[in-house]
Amino acid sequence: MTTCGEFLVKQLQAWGVDTVFGIPGVHSVELYRGLPGSGIRHITPRHEQGAGFMADGYARVSGKPGVCFIITGPGMTNILTAMGQAYADSIPMLVISSVNERNRLGLGKGYLHELPNQRAMSAGVTAFSHTLMSVEELPGVLARAFTVFEGERPRPVHIELPLDIISADATHMALAPRPLIKRPAPNRSLIRDAAARLKNARRPLLLLGGGCVTAQAEARALAAALDAPTALTINAKGLLPPGHPLLLGSNQSLPPVRQLALDADVVLAIGTELGETDYDVVFDGQFRLGGELIRIDIDAHQLQRNFTPALAIQGDARLAMRMLMAELNPAEASSNSPGAQRTAAVQAQLADDFAGWAHYRQLFDTLLEVLPDARFVGDSTQTVYSGNHLVELDGARRWFNASTGYGTLGYGLPAAIGAKLAEPQRPVISLMGDGGLQFTLPELASAVEAQVGIIVLLWNNAGYGEIKRYMQRRDIEPLGVDIYTPDLLAIARGYGCAAERARDHQHLRELLRSAPTDRPLIIEVLEAPPFHPQ
Structure with missing residues (x-):
């Protein structure tokens, strides 16, 4: 017997999906039955939000939808932030989740991972959300999703499969041809x-x-x-x-x-x-x-x-x-x-206007001197804010970050992992602050496991420095911004990453040139001389 979950994997592969991001759980294991030997690579993040951010970075670079397999309940609530970022920036993302059996939907009896209505919850961050009520619906719903991705303004799509549908018999189903969609021509x-x-x-x-x-x-x-x-x-x-x-x-x-x-x-x-x-x-x-x-x-x-x-x-x-x-x-x-x-x-x-930003310009000049074809994937941090104004690159899809639109923190690391998976031959530099990195720090383990050689340029000002300055400019006594900052380099080494503090620009060049290709390199840059004159 071919289950619906197995058929789903075959259909996705037939339509060009080569990577899936997800964390297996008791409510999603049937989605995984068809993955081994399928040719689709599975990447395991350490949090569903990381899965969404990875899918986002993958989609921005490849132009193909980033695909996630997510469990019902907490898996869905965890990934919503990433879906919000993708929705705001018009990024194609296919989130396939489980949901409780059809005869248990919406009953509120306390079943495992039960939510009143996952579709309603995801409505604000998707082009559409659909509950699959029969195996036969699957090809048509997937076709609708790919129509959104390729024929209109791309945004996330959520498809949830009840547990009894995932394991249902789909032996009678034939793979559908991929829909041929053209975007509308202007009048x-x-x-x-x-x-x-x-x-x-x-x-x-x-x-x-x-x-x-x-x-x-x-x-x-x-x-x-x-x-x-x-x-x-x-x-x-x-x-x-x-x-x-x-x-x-x-x-x-x-x-x-x-x-x-x-x-x-x-x-x-x-x-x-x-x-x-x-x-x-x-x-x-x-x-x-x-x-x-x-x-x-x-x-x-x-x-x-x-x-x-x-x-x-x-x-x-x-x-x-x-x-x-x-x-x-x-x-x-x-x-x-x-x-x-x-x-x-x-x-x-x-x-x-930028005369006082020479130190930021020198930093980016150093990065591009060593890695002229690098892609920069950023969070909300000072190197991103300055680079948004100062950096120009030859080619689209080489500079993106979460400082605009939805503006979430923690995006830069997992999105850089997704970007590197989409185009492994191009260097990827993740621009992170010490505060934002702590949002998604465990994804370093995902990168080591997947042998992803990204560079994380860690701008360390021991707290939420930009928000602190924002409060001070408004005569608000800073509170909650001078956070405890652990030894992030030691933590990174514990995850199996290479990690060093750059002493100066020449040392930074040396670190960049020696970056490993099979695991992340975290380069800490302190918000102090020589990188930021006081």
Whole structure:
């Protein structure tokens, strides 16, 4: 007999799933019956939240959904935070959980791992949640999930299998072909309208978000054709390379870029929420647009949030850019063009604003000198906050973190593990603070077990330093921020990791060059000279 759980594994493998993150439990072991010998790699985190963060990092790098096997009850409540982060950043994640038998659902009799309603609980962090009430439903529900991942704004999907369904007979079931989904193309007449407005613009501005990460070549061509200064959200970093004459970086919250936004006569925003944590990290509500706004987004609802456009176009970002380019005159980016001159003027002002950040710039210069093709996966910590403004990389999907949107702590370590599993040949640097690392510290064991050679750059200020400064700026007596910080290097070594404190930048170079490939290296950097002048 082939059980439903076994059939599920075969169907996932047939549709290209090669990695599953999960912790076996008495309510999920039947999901595991078909995994041995299937060709699907199983990664065991030390907490279901870690499973979700790993799946998130894997999905951002691979472009494929991150898949998790989760037990009912505490497994689901544990993974919800990770699903919230993925939901906020439009990341495809498939969470497959168990749930109590069909005849026990919602009875409240105290069965093992019982919750009143898992679907209701996950509703706010999923595109949809479904309870499988028969074996025959499975292929269709999976097809719905992959339609979300590939045909619309990607977000987590939750499918729960009652215990009696997981072990039910599925011998009669045949594997279904993978659904062939294409993302919606924009309305051609609206694209022509947008192109006409952009052709007449004298001071255009281009705003690109994470919805554009698959359109790197198109983004560069469009920026040049429009001769438009271009600002990128954190999740869009790398769409334009370092030194590009039209690149403003991710500095929309700073006065020079804000003034440029006010002065622009036409603003084209593609694949971006225009949200607070990318455009207003100082939280003063002063990011404003002076000219008419054209918005392009795959999510029709998002087109009207935060800023109301003069022209709203629903459709896939990559297709939209290609259609726009067909209406525009192709051009090469030039350092002498009017748009480049506007960009250069802003960059000169930003250089003055960042004059006091030379120590952070030197830190990242050192990292990229040794590992020029590194990917950076971050938490909410000072190296991430500074790098969001300072670091530019050649290529999308090389810089992402949890400092924007949902903004959870503990993300950086497990997400870096997932990122390394998705592309093992590229170095991965996890940017963590000592406070955030303690949220998911046990995932070091997962990385050692899976032989994942990531580098954890641990910025240690012995507490929640950024929150402490935030409290002090508001005349609030710091409380709960000067936390006890254990010897994290000793703990890391106990997990089987390599761990050292960098004495200076030269020592940091030496540590980076000698990083092991089969286990994490934790490099502690103290928030003190030489890394942070006092």
